[in-house]
Amino acid sequence: MVDIVPLNTGDxxxxxxIIRAAADSGAEVYFVxxxxRDLLMRRRIHDVDITCFGIAYSEFAGLLAEKADATYVPFKDNVRLVKGGFTIDVSxxxxxxxxxxxxxxDFTINNLALTLKGEIIGDPYDLEKALIRHVYTSVFDDDPLRILRAFRFVSECGFDIVPETxxxxxxxxxxxxxxxxxxVYQEIFRFFSGSYFDKAVTLFFRKRPKDLFRKGNRTKNSAAYxxxxxxxxxxxxxxxxxxHRENVLKHSLSVAKEIFKIAHGLNIAEERRFVLITAALLHDCGKKEAWxxxxxxxxxxxxxxGSRVAAEIMKxxxxxxKYIKRVSFLVRQHLKLTIFAVNGVRKMKLQRFVFExxxxxxxxxxxxxxxxxxxxxxxxxxxxxxxRIRNAQKEIDMSRAKAVSGSDLIGMGVERGPEVSILLKEVHFRLAFGYLKSMEDVKNFLKEIRGK
Incomplete structure (x- = not known):
C-alpha cells in the first residue's frame, strides 16, 4: 500500500x-x-517528462529551452533539455x-498525467495498491525493454507484478x-541499484512461479533465460x-542478496554497490564449464x-x-580468502596479497x-x-616503497627491460612491509636474487 499525497506542481x-512557456505559446501541457508517480510517492524527482498538444513538441521544447536556459538535444520522438545535470524530456x-x-x-503506475494546475488525469488505484500492471496487450511488442523495466520497478519501489502481467x-x-x-544495461543498472533488489532478483530468476507463467518450457518463459x-x-x-545448501543458481542468488544486505548496511555508494551485486551474481558463472x-x-x-565468462556476459x-574489468577481477579473486581460511597462509604470502x-x-x-x-x-x-589482513594493512607503509624507483635499480646494475618492473615490484613490497629498510638493503637483495 502506498500513501498518495496531495500534489503541488511547485514541487x-x-x-x-514550463508554466510560462505554456502560457506564452498557448499550448496544452501535461506532466506525464x-x-x-514519483511526486505522488514522495520520491525524489530525477527528471521531468512532459507532453504537449496544440503545438509541435519540438517547437515547445525550443521555447522551454530559452526560458530555462537549458541545452536542447533532439531525438527521434522527443527533445531532451539538460541543465545542471537535470533533464526535461518533451515527448x-x-x-x-x-x-x-x-x-x-507501459504500466498503470505510469499512465498518469498532471495538469499545470495540479489535477490528476488517470486512475492511481494500482499505485496506491503497489501493483505493476501492463496498460495494453501489445505493450511488450512495442518495446520489449519494458519486460526488464517491470522488474526494475519492483526493485525501485517494492511493488508486486500482477499475475496477468x-x-x-x-x-x-x-x-x-x-x-x-x-x-538493456541502463535498465540493469537501475534494477541492481534498487532498494528492493532482493525481492526483484528472486522474481526475475524464478523458474516455476506457481499459477503465473504458462506451462511448457518454463525455463524459456523468463527474461532471465x-x-x-x-x-x-x-x-x-x-x-x-x-x-552447500543450494544448487549453483540458488546459491548465486543468495550471495547477491547477501551482498545487497551488506552494502545497504554499510551505506555503500551506488556505483560500488552495483559492481558488488553484479560480482556476487556472477561469481560462480564458470562452474558449469568447470564441471x-x-x-x-x-x-x-x-x-x-568464471572471470572470462563474466566478462562475456557483461559485454x-x-x-x-570499467565495470567489466572490476567485476571480472572480483570473480577471479572470490575464492582467495576461503582458500586461505581452509588451508592456512603464511604471513608473507598474505602480506603480498594485500600489497598486490x-x-x-x-x-x-x-x-x-x-x-x-x-x-x-x-x-x-x-x-x-x-x-590478519587488517593487521597487514596497519603494517604497510607505501611511503617507504616510493623512495626507490626504476632508475635507482638501473643505477644498481639492473638492465633496462621487463626485469626492471618485475624487480621493482618485489622491492616495493619488501620496503613497504619493512623487510628492506635502506638502499644498502636493496642493493644486497638485488645481488642475492640475481646472483650477481
Missing part, C-alpha cells in the same frame, strides 16, 4: 519555466509518467488527446534479446552438500573460467569496460563474506583471515 523542478504525444496518450504508456512477460520473454544492449543463460542453465547443477571440463566431478578452476549486456590488491581488497572481503555466510562454512576461520 517539480523547472515547473515555473514517472514524474507524476511527441502518443495520441490525439492526453487520455489516448496515457493508454499507450507475469503471464504476458512469460509469453513475450524472448523479445528481450532484440533490445540494443546499451538500453535470455539475458543470463549461463546462470539459468546452472540451476540443475548440484553442489557438495558438505559445503563439464572436470568430467562432472568438481568445480576446480571455476574462478578463472553482451552492454556493461562499460590494495585498491580491491575491501571488495574481495565483502564478496567472500557474502559467499560464505550463505553456505556451510566455519566463519571463524574467515574472520581470522580478515583480522
Amino acid at each position: 517539480i523542478p523547472f515547473a515555473d519555466d 509518467g514517472g514524474v507524476v 511527441k504525444p502518443r495520441g490525439e488527446t492526453i487520455e489516448s496518450d496515457l493508454q499507450k504508456r 507475469c503471464r504476458l512477460i512469460a509469453d513475450k520473454a524472448d523479445k528481450i534479446k532484440n533490445v540494443p544492449k546499451e538500453r 535470455y539475458l543470463f543463460p549461463e546462470l539459468v542453465d546452472s540451476e540443475d547443477i548440484r553442489q557438495n552438500s558438505i559445503f 563439464l571440463r572436470n568430467n562432472r566431478k568438481n568445480f576446480i578452476g571455476h574462478d578463472e573460467l 553482451r549486456l552492454g556493461y562499460p569496460n 590488491n590494495m585498491d580491491e581488497v575491501e571488495d574481495i572481503i565483502l564478496l567472500s563474506l557474502a559467499d560464505n555466510r550463505v553456505k556451510k562454512f566455519n566463519m571463524k576461520r574467515l574472520y581470522n583471515i580478515i583480522l
Whole structure:
C-alpha cells in the first residue's frame, strides 16, 4: 500500500519555466509518467517528462529551452533539455488527446498525467495498491525493454507484478534479446541499484512461479533465460552438500542478496554497490564449464573460467569496460580468502596479497563474506583471515616503497627491460612491509636474487 499525497506542481523542478512557456505559446501541457508517480510517492524527482498538444513538441521544447536556459538535444520522438545535470524530456504525444496518450504508456503506475494546475488525469488505484500492471496487450511488442523495466520497478519501489502481467512477460520473454544492449544495461543498472533488489532478483530468476507463467518450457518463459543463460542453465547443477545448501543458481542468488544486505548496511555508494551485486551474481558463472571440463566431478578452476565468462556476459549486456574489468577481477579473486581460511597462509604470502590488491581488497572481503555466510562454512576461520589482513594493512607503509624507483635499480646494475618492473615490484613490497629498510638493503637483495 502506498500513501498518495496531495500534489503541488511547485514541487517539480523547472515547473515555473514550463508554466510560462505554456502560457506564452498557448499550448496544452501535461506532466506525464514517472514524474507524476514519483511526486505522488514522495520520491525524489530525477527528471521531468512532459507532453504537449496544440503545438509541435519540438517547437515547445525550443521555447522551454530559452526560458530555462537549458541545452536542447533532439531525438527521434522527443527533445531532451539538460541543465545542471537535470533533464526535461518533451515527448511527441502518443495520441490525439492526453487520455489516448496515457493508454499507450507501459504500466498503470505510469499512465498518469498532471495538469499545470495540479489535477490528476488517470486512475492511481494500482499505485496506491503497489501493483505493476501492463496498460495494453501489445505493450511488450512495442518495446520489449519494458519486460526488464517491470522488474526494475519492483526493485525501485517494492511493488508486486500482477499475475496477468507475469503471464504476458512469460509469453513475450524472448523479445528481450532484440533490445540494443546499451538500453538493456541502463535498465540493469537501475534494477541492481534498487532498494528492493532482493525481492526483484528472486522474481526475475524464478523458474516455476506457481499459477503465473504458462506451462511448457518454463525455463524459456523468463527474461532471465535470455539475458543470463549461463546462470539459468546452472540451476540443475548440484553442489557438495558438505559445503552447500543450494544448487549453483540458488546459491548465486543468495550471495547477491547477501551482498545487497551488506552494502545497504554499510551505506555503500551506488556505483560500488552495483559492481558488488553484479560480482556476487556472477561469481560462480564458470562452474558449469568447470564441471563439464572436470568430467562432472568438481568445480576446480571455476574462478578463472568464471572471470572470462563474466566478462562475456557483461559485454553482451552492454556493461562499460570499467565495470567489466572490476567485476571480472572480483570473480577471479572470490575464492582467495576461503582458500586461505581452509588451508592456512603464511604471513608473507598474505602480506603480498594485500600489497598486490590494495585498491580491491575491501571488495574481495565483502564478496567472500557474502559467499560464505550463505553456505556451510566455519566463519571463524574467515574472520581470522580478515583480522590478519587488517593487521597487514596497519603494517604497510607505501611511503617507504616510493623512495626507490626504476632508475635507482638501473643505477644498481639492473638492465633496462621487463626485469626492471618485475624487480621493482618485489622491492616495493619488501620496503613497504619493512623487510628492506635502506638502499644498502636493496642493493644486497638485488645481488642475492640475481646472483650477481
